Structure formats: structure tokens, C-alpha cells
Amino acid sequence: MRLKDLDMEGKVAIVTGGSQGIGRAISVALRTSGATVVIADLDEEAATALATQFAAEGSEALAVRTDVTRADQVNEMVRRTLAQFGRIDVLVNNAGGASGSNFRIGRLLSISETDWDMTMTVNLKSTFLCSQAVGRVMWERQSGSIVNMASITASIPWAGMPAYSAAKAAIVSLTRSMALELAPYIRVNALAPGLVETPRTSRNRGPEQLDQLLSNVPMQRMGQPEEIADIALYLASDVSGWITGNIVDCNGGQVWMSRDGRPEFRDAARAAPG
Template identity: 45%
Template structure:
């Protein structure tokens, strides 16, 4: 599906980013693992290489244009192209509206939205010359339906969906597709630590009556990165168990 294609994944060393990287690698992609944590990124790439995956680690901050340009440069110099970009890096700084600090609003919007913009702009310079590419943004169901205590996060993810559609229109003529995946409630180390009754409350909000997994998101990304999705662009694929329809 993505054999020998070069995939740049941000926030690659843990959680959903890790699962996405593993899914792409499992189908033959070469992985450029980008993360702000150098030790975690190097350790992950060491694991990939031990399994026979062609991979390279890049330490970088997606909010820094120089770091972003460097990650694309490393991908080009190491593997010769940039075929897939997954904008996964993101943060939360939750708080009620009336108590939210300016710096928490700015931090979330900068990482989650500006970071995706910078990465997309840098990768698009390569992809448009190649006349091919897949850009996949990791949004969120709360960007579609809202969530109390997450005004900054919801705004960033809603903005990411708008960015997806705008960039899809601009880049389509160069055979570059731009789509988003919007996860619902996904089982993580944080949700695993919740009491059983709290987990059941979360699941009760979902028609499929269970939380999703990081692999559910990775499989959606894998589809959008493959040739099977060649006529799909500017779309937001909800992977949420029916929580938002």
C-alpha cells in the first residue's frame, strides 16, 4: 500500500504517533520520526531498525520553522523524497474559559495549528515538485462538537479541519491530497488510569460502547496515505465509534 514511500510523522515516539509510524512501517514505508524528545525518538527509531525498517530520527519542535525545514531536509537527504506527512504532534492545556491563561491558549494554538501549517508548507514544497503526496492531519472529535474546559484545544482542532480543506483545494492540481482523521475517545495511559466507573461513563457516550484504540486511528491514516484513497481530498474522517455523526 505504501511500499518504499517516505513518511514524515510528527509526535512519532509515543501514543497515536507511534501506532501510525508502526502501521506505515508495517506496509513498507520508510519512516522519518519527528519528536521534541530526543531520547524517546532515538529509542523508537532503534526499535524500528531492529525490525528491518528504514528509519531516521529527527529531534525538532513543530513550532520552529527552522526545525521544520530541517526535518524535511533530512527526509530528502536520507531517502530522496517526502511522500507522506502526518501532522500528529499536539498538546493540551485544559481549563475553563474564565480561568484559562493567555499562555495556555497561545501554546495550544501554536503547537496544534501553527505547527501543522509550518509542516504542511515545508512538505508541500517537495510534494508539488514531485506532483504527488499525501498529507494527513490528526484532528479531534471535539473540534466538531466542542468540549467544556477545552476551548483552546477545540479551537485548534476545528482550525486544523479548515486548514485541511483550504490546503486540499490549493494542492489538488499537483496531485497532493490533504485529509484529516478526527479521533474520538481513544484508550490511552491516561484513560487506563481512570476508575472503572469513569471509563464506563466515557464508553456510555459512544454508540459502539467502547473507547477506540491508537491502532484504529493508525489504520485510518494508512488508508488515507495509500493509493486506495487517491480520489479523496479535503475530507475529515471521523474515527469515533459513532460519537459524532
């Protein structure tokens, strides 16, 4: 299998949080390469709109309203996927974030216990719940690829988001444990993006904050959701058949720069949101 053969025809892929932001771009990339996409999202309206768009473009798709923090809803998502398509080849554990409708970002000394728990649950527990439910199905077929969503903050914590950074670091560790336990049938990898241009990114940060964060990015710009989606597609596909337990840094060079130990990076990190 070579890159030019990347073809997901006949494969069924679940994308959690697949209706907006990076998840939406991943859903689109998978669909464009021929996969049947299941959009599992809390936002039923957005998920249904995207599935309807895919259907109008000639691809079968399914929208399932799913709260990935709830085991019963995750199991129902798997049940409906199998009932409609009979198999699951790819799981992208994309749903998550540093804040949401029922939890907020916060510094160590001020974050509430509830916000801490929700941050951990939405990012880390959801990855466990979906991976266990889907992993059991993949294990039976002795085939599958799981892509988790970590973050640059897993290795370079930004001040103001200790819970999110810890959750994403745990996802990195979980990814490696999963890769070990699920080999040789199921591959498990993760993406660790830097700042990506989604509606949430601009909503949560003013232009000055963004400028400051970008001043530490050698490529001097945010990533685009489509750039993250292309890597997810590569990891989901058989083209990456010998890659497992890998964390792909995609951040415009920021990890490399921080390892350089530059003081201006540390200053910006201290001034980051929170």
C-alpha cells in the same frame, strides 16, 4: 489500485509526534506496509528507540528531534529527511494535544493567555508549519499525501477545553483549504478521533470520568491507536487516490449519537474535564 494492493514500499513518510500514542501506532502501520518512516518528535529518546527497533526489524528509519512549533526545527527535519532519503511522499501531522509539559487545559474564564497560545501553536500552527515546508517539496514532485489530526471536539466541543476544540476545528478548515490549493497533486485529509486509549488519556482522566464519557459512545469503548493508524495508512496510501478534503470521523458512533440530540449526551459534555 485496490485495497489488497496497499503497499508503501519505496515511500518515505514523516510522522510528527510519531514515537508515542497514536503517532507511534501510525509509524508502526506505515513501516509494516513497507514505508520508510521518519519519526519527528520532541522526545528524542523515544523517537530514537522506535527508529532503532525498526532498523532491527530490517526497515530503514530516521529519528529527528523536532519541536513542530518551531519553523527552524521543521525546516531542519525536512532537510535531514531529503538528505537521507531524497523524497517525501507522506506527512502525518499528528503531534498535538489538549495539554503538554508547557501548557494546560483550561476553561474559558480561567485559561491563561499563555496556555491559549501554546494550545493553538502546538496543534494548529505546527500543522501549518510542517505542511508548508513539506508541501513545497511534494509540490515539486507533483505528488504526496498529507494527513492531519483533528478531533471529535472540532464538531462537538467538550466543556473545559475551548482552546483545544477551536484549534482542532481550525485544523478541519485548514485541511479543506489545503486540499483545494494543493490539488491535483497533493491530497490532504484529516482524522477526527473520539476518545482513544493512549497513556495520556488514562493519565488525564479518572475511571469515573472515562465511564461517563463512554456512556455516550454507542460502541461503549475507547478506540485503539491501531484503529486510528489503519485509517491514517489508508489515507496516506494511493488506495485512497480519489479522496481529498475529507474529515474521517472515528469515534465509536459518538458524532451520530450527539446529532440525535440526546439530553444525556449534553449532560456528559457539561461534566467533561476542565
